[in-house]
Amino acid sequence: MAGWDVHTHLIPPTVLSAAHRGEFGLSVDNGSLVVDGERLPLRRLADPASLLHWISSQELDGAVVSVPPALFRYDAGVEWSELVNQGLRELATPQLRVLGHLPLLDPAAPSVAAALGSEGVFSGFALGTPSYAGLDPVWRVLDALEAFTLIHPGHSDDKRLDSFYLSNLLGNPYETGVAAASLVFADVPGRFPGIRFCLCHGGGVTAAVAGRWQRGIDQARPGIEPLSLPVAEALCRFYVDDLVHDDAVLELLAKTFGPERVLAGSDWPFPMGSDEVSTVRATGRSAAAEVLTRPLAKEVVAR
Numbered sequence: 001m002a003g004w005d006v007h008t009h010l011i012p013p014t015v016l017s018a019a020h021r022g023e024f025g026l027s028v029d030n031g032s033l034v035v036d037g038e039r040l041p042l043r044r045l046a047d048p049a050s051l052l053h054w055i056s057s058q059e060l061d062g063a064v065v066s067v068p069p070a071l072f073r074y075d076a077g078v079e080w081s082e083l084v085n086q087g088l089r090e091l092a093t094p095q096l097r098v099l100g101h102l103p104l105l106d107p108a109a110p111s112v113a114a115a116l117g118s119e120g121v122f123s124g125f126a127l128g129t130p131s132y133a134g135l136d137p138v139w140r141v142l143d144a145l146e147a148f149t150l151i152h153p154g155h156s157d158d159k160r161l162d163s164f165y166l167s168n169l170l171g172n173p174y175e176t177g178v179a180a181a182s183l184v185f186a187d188v189p190g191r192f193p194g195i196r197f198c199l200c201h202g203g204g205v206t207a208a209v210a211g212r213w214q215r216g217i218d219q220a221r222p223g224i225e226p227l228s229l230p231v232a233e234a235l236c237r238f239y240v241d242d243l244v245h246d247d248a249v250l251e252l253l254a255k256t257f258g259p260e261r262v263l264a265g266s267d268w269p270f271p272m273g274s275d276e277v278s279t280v281r282a283t284g285r286s287a288a289a290e291v292l293t294r295p296l297a298k299e300v301v302a303r
Contacts, residue, residue, distance in 0.1 A: 004097075004289040005055075006150065007200055007241045007265030007273075008063040011045045012087020015071065024080060038070045044269040048091055054268060054275065055095055062095035063268070064293045066126035069154045074105045074130055081112060085122075092121050097293050099126040099150055102138070110137040110302035117145040120297035124148030124196070129179040132186065137302065143192035144300040148292045151179050152200045168272060176204030180238070181213065189237040190228035196292055197237070198263065202244035207256040210235055232256075239292070241265025243274060263289045 011033060019026035019033055032039040033046075044050040045068065055063055065088070073080055081103040088098040100122040102109050116122045124147045142149055156171030176199055183189060183197065199206060214231040217224055227234070239261045240253055253262050267273025 002058060002060050003264060004061055004293060005058075005063040005266050005268070006148075006198060006263045006289055006293060007152075007243065008051060008065050008268040009045060009068045009270065010048055010051060010065050010091055010096075011040065011042070011071070012067065012084055013046075013090055014083050014087030015067075016042075016046055018083060024076065024083065035070050036073065040068055040070055048096065051268060052093075052095060058275075061290065062097060063266075064097045064099060064123060064148075064150075064289075065091060066099040066150055066152065067101055068270075069128055069152055072101070072104075072128040072154055074103065074128065076103075077106055078103045078108050078112065085116065089119075089121055092295075097123040097295065099124050099148070101126065104128070104135070104138065105130060109135075110141045113138060113141045113145070113147075114300045114302040117141070117147060117296045118299050120295050123293040123295050124150065126150040126152055127179075128152060128154035129175045130154070132179070132182045132188075139188055139192045139195060141300055141302050143194040145296055145298050146194040146196065147296060148196045148198065150198050150200065151176060153179070153204065172201055173204035176201055177206050177209065180204070180206040180235075184213065184231060184234045185224060185227070187225075187227045187229070187234075189234040193237060196239060198239040198241065198292075200241055200243070200265065200267075202242065202249060202253050202262075203238065203240040203257070206235065206240075207249075207252050210256060236261070239263055239288075243267055245274070260288060263292075 018024050019028045027034045032041050051063060067084060081101050084101040092098045100116040102113055102125055104127060153172040153175035156167055156175055161167040161171045180199055180203060210231050235256055236258050238257055240257050242262050243265045
């Protein structure tokens with residue numbers, strides 16, 4: 001078998017049920033889930049059997065599932081995360097490992113993470129890319145759990161990207177780079193080495209600008225505090241998926257993060273993902289992914 005795909009998406013069934021009831025500001029219209037003005041075509045996103053069929057057709061061992069980024073909704077609080085996580089529990093099978101949703105900007109986020117980490121159901125967490133300022137209490141819990149933590153870009157607010165699908169083509173790589181930079185410059189990899197961060201889409205722009213980040217540190221540019229790790233060493237503590245659509249970039253990822261830290265990720269079932277075995281297998285570190293994404297089962301006290 002080809003191993004595990006660490007980057008796939010499904011809409012939890014509890015979210016669909018809430019949408020049909022008109023709850024949480026959700027609705028279903030003409031085959032799409034409408035959430036905060038965005039339309040998510042249901043089809044395969046709402047069909048776990050389709051993902052299982054794809055796993056079989058690609059000769060994979062299984063897939064790691066997170067919610068589409070439109071469902072992060074960090075202003076919706078704990079009640080929303082409870083709805084999402086209940087649906088993720090219902091999706092979990094031996095072949096579908098699920099990443100929990102945190103109310104990341106809510107004071108309850110650390111305790112929610114600790115509770116989810118003790119269940120033996122969730123294989124880690126999927127985080128969007130809001131501001132990470134003030135999240136040390138969350139990082140402490142994820143560090144203690146040694147949690148696989150997928151960083152997935154959310155929406156970019158740059159209106160210049162509204163044309164030509166640039167909100168995805170440029171916005172997603174940029175948002176992931178901002179998230180990675182926020183973690184590196186806050187010394188999160190150095191202070192919380194147990195967290196197993198994985199950056200989607202090959203880390204976005206991260207590998208291309210890592211040298212520039214180090215130059216900023218070396219020249220003591222404004223706002224940069226001393227770090228415990230050089231940028232190159234900090235990045236070697238991240239994992240990335242291999243979804244970059246370019247063999248030359250895959251080589252750069254291997255040099256930047258380490259070849260053993262480039263994991264298979266397809267972004268199923270979105271059009272910008274990959275549904276070809278050759279791409280999914282290209283740098284798939286199946287043994288590493290299998291271990292990294294085993295369900296968490298550890299008692300941790302949030303502080």
